Amino acid sequence: MAPQVTATVVDDDPQSYESKHVHAVYDEIAPHFSSTRYKPWPIISQFISSLPVGWVGLDSGTGNGKYLPLPLERPTDIWTIGLDRSRNLLTIAQNAGNVTRDVVWGDALGQSWREGAFDYAISIATVHHLSTPERRKLAIQRLITAVSPSRGRILVYVWAIEQDEQSKRTIPQVADQSNGGEDVFVPWVLSKNVQGKQNQNRNGKPDTAPQDTNVQEDGSTTDRADAPRIYNRYYHMFARGELAELVEGAASMLGLHVGPLSPEAPLGIEIVQDGWERSNYYVELRRWKSS
């Protein structure tokens, strides 16, 4: 049997918990993980392609930097900086698309930028690795304050409880969903022999959210001498509506009006897209200034 997603409980200081169950894991699995993450998702590509020439943006939780080369049809028109907690993933992101990229070793909860310095920000499959509602909300606030108050655009993707029919995963049912979503461990199987074959998983299919690609077709793993290691990554799987609610809470705490441009408020943010795509929820946001 392939390892399954299991329910978990955050039973430690959130920072130590994420350090152990997120950051350390990505540093360990970086090359293998990266070899399975190469094809951009359509909505993200469309978002980046729609940005005007001269715009500069932040990819918070860039991983292997697969979004840094976009838009492929006019790659030098806009410019994206990658931020990540995993030094090992950044070493890969630094050369994403075989072009030198600027990447920064930092935390999605930090704010190591001039306020409003960016024109846009994306955060793909990152906020779900934060282990409390407060920290997830803070991550959204950091994205909001990183972009221009008058025109900043933001795209956020997180993993959903509601899974694609094609997803190989079975999600455990947890009785207590009082916090909206579900806290789980997602196993990553790293067999010893895969480490030398990091670029062989390019089967042409778009990669879906967390995938343990090294399990054999029949669910067995490789022979015992090569016993695979299983790394459990922490995820908060989002419930329907939870992401938009998080954004509204984050915006309100920053004193921003949530909704379309209104003369009644000086500053605001509009949710222009709120959807589900292939096992993920996403929102697209636009900041506005009424005067």
Next chain:
Amino acid sequence: MVRLITHNLLACHAKGCTSNNFPLKLQDVAIEVREAEFNPDFVRGFLPRLEWKALVQAARELGDTSLPEEMPEMVDDGFLKNLHHVLLEIHIDEGAMICPNCGHTYPISNGIPNMLLAEHEIG
């Protein structure tokens, strides 16, 4: 890599450090110049959002004096080429960035700046 385009966006975020925390001062840097494709439209588009004085100062610290003290009103191709070079072709591989306010040091190693803070330094 850290290029001056990135340096122009970074600010100190240590606990309590909210003013005079930009630009970070470059220290003991090792640089490398690498050619990058020139896209005048990108440079022209980004220009209004640059912190000009910070960029000129950082470029001079790295030995590049091609940019004028004040942002020119007339933007021609020669100027855009110089600006492109300063923003996108000078790579800082090693060194550090120091906050002008609190003195916090952000090291740069193998082209990657470390902007992480220790738990007690997080604001």
